Amino acid sequence: MVKKVATPSTSLLRMLQALCLLAAMCMAPAPASATLPDTAGVRTRTLLFGAGSQNVLETYLSPLEYTGVSTSQMQMTERRMPQRLANWLTNWYLLITMGFDGSILHSPAKNVDAFDGNVASSVAFVRGWRPAPQWRLAIGPMGEACGGATFNTRNGNNPVQARLSATLGLTALGEFDFVWLRRKWTARLQADAPVIGLMFSPNFGQSYYELLGLGHTDRNLRLTTPFNAPSLRLMATIQVPLTRKLNIVAGYRADIRQSHVNHLKSHHWMHQFVVGISRTIKTLSR
Amino acid sequence: MKKTLLTLLALAMLLHTSCITEDVATPTRAGNFMTLWKIIDEHYCFFDYKQQAYGLDWDEVRQRYEPAISEGMTNVQLFEVLSDMTAELRDGHVNLTAAHNVARYGEWFDNYPMNFSDSLERKYLGRASEYRAASGLRYRILSDNVGYLRVPSFDVEFGDGNLQEMVRYLGGCNALIVDVRNNGGGMLSSAEKLTTIFVNQTTTVGYIQHKTGPGHNDFSAPRKIEVTPFDGLRWQKPVFVLTNRRTYSAANSFVMYMSQLPAVTIVGDRTGGGAGMPFSSELPNGWGIRFSACPMLNAKGEHTEFGIEPHVHVDISSHDYSRSIDTIIETARNMAHDN
Numbered sequence: 001m002v003k004k005v006a007t008p009s010t011s012l013l014r015m016l017q018a019l020c021l022l023a024a025m026c027m028a029p030a031p032a033s034a035t036l037p038d039t040a041g042v043r044t045r046t047l048l049f050g051a052g053s054q055n056v057l058e059t060y061l062s063p064l065e066y067t068g069v070s071t072s073q074m075q076m077t078e079r080r081m082p083q084r085l086a087n088w089l090t091n092w093y094l095l096i097t098m099g100f101d102g103s104i105l106h107s108p109a110k111n112v113d114a115f116d117g118n119v120a121s122s123v124a125f126v127r128g129w130r131p132a133p134q135w136r137l138a139i140g141p142m143g144e145a146c147g148g149a150t151f152n153t154r155n156g157n158n159p160v161q162a163r164l165s166a167t168l169g170l171t172a173l174g175e176f177d178f179v180w181l182r183r184k185w186t187a188r189l190q191a192d193a194p195v196i197g198l199m200f201s202p203n204f205g206q207s208y209y210e211l212l213g214l215g216h217t218d219r220n221l222r223l224t225t226p227f228n229a230p231s232l233r234l235m236a237t238i239q240v241p242l243t244r245k246l247n248i249v250a251g252y253r254a255d256i257r258q259s260h261v262n263h264l265k266s267h268h269w270m271h272q273f274v275v276g277i278s279r280t281i282k283t284l285s286r
Numbered sequence: 287m288k289k290t291l292l293t294l295l296a297l298a299m300l301l302h303t304s305c306i307t308e309d310v311a312t313p314t315r316a317g318n319f320m321t322l323w324k325i326i327d328e329h330y331c332f333f334d335y336k337q338q339a340y341g342l343d344w345d346e347v348r349q350r351y352e353p354a355i356s357e358g359m360t361n362v363q364l365f366e367v368l369s370d371m372t373a374e375l376r377d378g379h380v381n382l383t384a385a386h387n388v389a390r391y392g393e394w395f396d397n398y399p400m401n402f403s404d405s406l407e408r409k410y411l412g413r414a415s416e417y418r419a420a421s422g423l424r425y426r427i428l429s430d431n432v433g434y435l436r437v438p439s440f441d442v443e444f445g446d447g448n449l450q451e452m453v454r455y456l457g458g459c460n461a462l463i464v465d466v467r468n469n470g471g472g473m474l475s476s477a478e479k480l481t482t483i484f485v486n487q488t489t490t491v492g493y494i495q496h497k498t499g500p501g502h503n504d505f506s507a508p509r510k511i512e513v514t515p516f517d518g519l520r521w522q523k524p525v526f527v528l529t530n531r532r533t534y535s536a537a538n539s540f541v542m543y544m545s546q547l548p549a550v551t552i553v554g555d556r557t558g559g560g561a562g563m564p565f566s567s568e569l570p571n572g573w574g575i576r577f578s579a580c581p582m583l584n585a586k587g588e589h590t591e592f593g594i595e596p597h598v599h600v601d602i603s604s605h606d607y608s609r610s611i612d613t614i615i616e617t618a619r620n621m622a623h624d625n
Contacts, residue, residue: 062568063308063325109313109572154574155566203506205329205497205579207563213475214494216509230304258306263499267306 043281046076050253052272054103056116058161059265060202061152066105066114070270072253074099080128093138095124095171101255101270105150116268118148118163122192124171134177142171142192146257157207161266167197167224185240188251192233197224204263222261229259239278247278313570315364319355322368322382322575323348325567328500330375331581332562335589340376344502347374362386365573372575377591378534379564383574394531394558394593399601401530401555402467406602406612410434418455421448425456432622433459434615437480440472440536444479446518453483453519461524461622463615464544467554471535474563481543482516484525484550489513491543493583494563508583513543524625525550526618529596534558539582541594546585551621552596554614559593 054070077096081089103116126140149162173190202211203218210216222228237251255270311317327344336342351371355364365382369389372380382389410428411417417426422442425435433456456462464480481491493508527544529552538557544550562578569575584590598621602613 057306057308059308063310063321064568064570065307065310107568107572108570111572112568112574152566154568156576157563157579158565203496203498204500204504205331205565206506207496207565207580209474209563210494210496210509210580214509214511216494218496218498218506226304230306258304260306265306265308 046278048276050272050274068105070103072101120146136175165199167194169194398531433462440476467530469537477540529554535560561590
């Protein structure tokens with residue numbers, strides 16, 4: 001008699017199956033529209049506020065990881081491309097995101113403070129599919145520009161590490177409509193992954209005095225790939241209508257930005273709870 | 287099933303290797319020791335120069351001090367051991383900072399004559415109403431029509447107006463004495479700014495390098511430090527720069543810039559040095575560490591980390607001290623009359 005032992009992979013699959021079953025029991029699919037606008041000329045605008053924690057490593061400033069609270073604000077606009085421009089655009093969407101975040105951080109010994117701030121703007125051009133009435137999937141290229149700085153209150157000639165980057169990557173998102181408690185809900189998961197780009201970084205021991213005061217550049221613009229700058233942005237949200245055009249959005253946001261260039265290591269791991277509103281706006285064509 | 291397992295394993299490996307982190311020791315005594323040793327090992331900029339100058343071997347330093355570390359030692363005892371270890375670098379820019387003390391290396395001035403006195407400074411500058419003061423610069427015209435400019439620090443940014451007014455006020459003097467004794471430094475940009483009133487064309491006054499990696503010899507090529515002439519009145523007559531062992535860091539750089547200009551004579555004692563721009567870092571227990579990170583070289587490409595020898599070496603004699611005479615200022619005044 002052979003005794004079957006559950007391997008880690010079978011256990012994982014069983015757990016996933018159980019979760020899917022539970023989700024199916026709780027949520028009946030609804031043939032309603034998701035957050036991606038169905039028709040051209042309709043825009044969905046989402047304003048999100050986030051609060052959570054951030055873990056920052058900037059070895060230009062310190063070999064230690066600083067942690068603290070972070071807040072953010074994001075604005076997203078999504079629109080379906082008008083068919084009149086080209087037939088092939090019928091199922092393409094434009095996603096524009098702008099946002100900023102700020103953090104107050106502390107050293108592990110809690111005797112030094114640091115301040116971190118970033119602004120980012122991205123444009124994604126995604127192709128949408130509807131595998132089932134309640135499902136929407138989309139994937140496409142994304143371009144992003146980011147700038148930011150971390151200021152360490154103790155350091156003398158190396159008090160700041162500035163960041164500037166422009167990247168091209170991929171955006172993928174999935175939306176699922178369901179009815180629960182007699183309301184139509186939309187679950188959404190979006191991932192943005194930079195693939196290739198350029199970033200600014202001082203060289204290993206280069207001071208900003210030398211860089212900005214004397215104008216001495218030295219390998220300050222570096223090519224980034226997932227090998228030296230593995231980064232990922234994830235946003236998982238649930239949306240429920242408040243009125244016919246206004247929705248409440250809440251969820252989780254993870255912003256993982258990392259780099260290892262010029263022998264300098266950097267990571268910014270931000271996890272936030274986000275909440276906000278989403279509006280559907282019909283624009284009149286001229 | 288095998289495929290799923292392999293996929294999950296590959297995903298787990300990718301996620302694991304994707305995390306960019308720094309290996310930092312825990313805040314134990316040994317962990318703090320190793321972190322300090324490693325920060326200096328990877329970032330300090332004078333290993334090669336000091337190996338040649340006095341045989342500094344940072345690996346040997348670690349082997350010598352590591353046995354002195356034990357987890358039962360107190361914070362004060364740990365601080366003493368780490369301070370002694372950093373003192374091996376013989377660098378006034380290396381400071382270990384704790385709540386109870388700041389470790390500093392002082393051999394570069396403690397073993398030498400002071401060659402400066404507040405009382406003598408007061409005698410030559412006079413009462414507060416007798417000299418001008420602007421942005422930290424103090425100046426007056428001495429009785430023999432020699433201008434005297436006291437620059438106690440480069441911590442202050444000098445404005446164009448400050449320099450313009452100063453040159454206009456002292457313009458009638460036959461010579462100018464610039465006293466940077468006991469000037470412990472400050473901003474390099476201030477040292478450069480003050481130099482601009484003494485040059486008539488863009489002049490290469492030195493070179494700067496930076497580390498390009500953690501290796502002891504990972505350096506960029508030396509790049510020029512150029513000073514462009516001041517946009518206004520500039521000093522065209524003889525200049526005497528007064529120095530002592532406490533002329534350090536940005537003040538040492540100022541002397542380095544000035545020493546190669548044709549109308550400039552350096553008078554006094556050798557400067558203290560400090561030719562590495564310091565960076566800061568920290569240990570797991572919260573103590574701060576400052577260290578020389580970017581070496582600055584003179585216009586000949588030579589290190590000035592251990593100071594700059596003056597053109598005319600003068601100490602204040604005890605006989606002059608007793609008569610309230612500053613031998614170094616008087617030497618400069620005599621030379622100004624001889625010109």
